[in-house]
Amino acid sequence: MKKIALITGASSGIGKELARIHASKNGDLILIARRTEELELLKKELEEKHAIKVWIFVKDLTSKNAAKEVYEFTKSNQLEVDYLFNNAGFGGHGFFVDRPIAKDLEMIDLNVSALVELSHLFLQDMKKRKAGKILNTASTAGFLPGPLQATYFATKAFVVSFSEALAHELKPHNIGVTALCPGPVKTEFEKTAGMTGGNLFEKAASAKSTAEKGYRAMEKGKVICISDPVLNILIQYIMPFIPKAIIPGMVQKMQTI
Numbered sequence: 001m002k003k004i005a006l007i008t009g010a011s012s013g014i015g016k017e018l019a020r021i022h023a024s025k026n027g028d029l030i031l032i033a034r035r036t037e038e039l040e041l042l043k044k045e046l047e048e049k050h051a052i053k054v055w056i057f058v059k060d061l062t063s064k065n066a067a068k069e070v071y072e073f074t075k076s077n078q079l080e081v082d083y084l085f086n087n088a089g090f091g092g093h094g095f096f097v098d099r100p101i102a103k104d105l106e107m108i109d110l111n112v113s114a115l116v117e118l119s120h121l122f123l124q125d126m127k128k129r130k131a132g133k134i135l136n137t138a139s140t141a142g143f144l145p146g147p148l149q150a151t152y153f154a155t156k157a158f159v160v161s162f163s164e165a166l167a168h169e170l171k172p173h174n175i176g177v178t179a180l181c182p183g184p185v186k187t188e189f190e191k192t193a194g195m196t197g198g199n200l201f202e203k204a205a206s207a208k209s210t211a212e213k214g215y216r217a218m219e220k221g222k223v224i225c226i227s228d229p230v231l232n233i234l235i236q237y238i239m240p241f242i243p244k245a246i247i248p249g250m251v252q253k254m255q256t257i
């Protein structure tokens with residue numbers, strides 16, 4: 001049977017690639033982001049290439065009641081969401097004290113609040129159906145404190161922790177929850193975060209390979225997917241032996257442009 005996937009942040013980067021993968025598996029799609037033109041172009045591309053249907057819903061997920069409106073959109077179109085991809089997110093470079101607080105609060109609204117509310121809404125139906133999958137795009141940033149991106153790293157730590165807890169709670173209900181944790185990926189993220197000019201993204205992974213790894217991990221029911229193999233070894237096997245006190249300094253050095 002055709003699976004319906006809802007993807008936030010589908011207008012570029014990892015979200016766009018997740019949409020292409022799901023479409024290639026003959027799945028229908030509900031695509032969410034703020035930019036209409038990008039979503040319409042993707043809808044056209046995917047409907048022409050595959051025998052699928054794509055709905056788009058243009059929404060700023062930081063706006064009031066956005067998650068409820070997304071949910072109501074699916075209900076009014078009689079769409080049951082099988083896979084929820086909480087992928088929209090952004091970062092922001094600079095010392096926390098010097099950054100505009102409004103931008104960091106907006107980041108929390110998108111990276112954390114929208115993800116939590118959408119999960120809660122769609123889980124009601126998944127629980128009734130005893131089926132469903134959620135893929136949350138977290139980050140390797142979720143395993144570290146992040147000087148020069150303090151709020152961003154903290155939002156991703158939330159996503160990792162939240163996903164692990166939900167995966168455990170929802171196992172008896174046959175619902176899978178996966179946190180995709182990429183390292184640097186070549187997308188619009190670098191520019192949006194104000195990080196162009198540094199060398200962090202020089203050897204960045206592609207959005208396509210990152211999305212493929214995340215999608216596969218979700219299908220397999222993995223809880224954590226660190227998509228970069230080197231960072232996977234570093235985080236899982238080496239970091240536990242590094243004294244905690246020196247980690248913030250190391251991260252700050254890496255984040256310095």
Ligand SMILES: NC(=O)c1ccc[n+]([C@@H]2O[C@H](COP(=O)([O-])OP(=O)(O)OC[C@H]3O[C@@H](n4cnc5c(N)ncnc54)[C@H](OP(=O)(O)O)[C@@H]3O)[C@@H](O)[C@H]2O)c1
Pocket residue numbers: 008009010011012013014015032033034035038059060061062087088089090091110137138139140181182183184185186187188189190192207
């Ligand atoms: N790139 C990396 O190095 C990297 C590494 C680890 C984790 N991640 C995570 O991966 C996820 C996807 O990012 P990406 O790398 O693919 O970056 P991207 O190309 O900038 O994509 C971000 C997506 O989020 C959407 N978005 C941003 N603000 C939004 C809002 N207020 N409401 C609705 N949608 C919004 C954007 O669309 P519109 O502008 O059209 O709204 C876009 O589709 C994020 O959660 C990010 O934190 C990225």
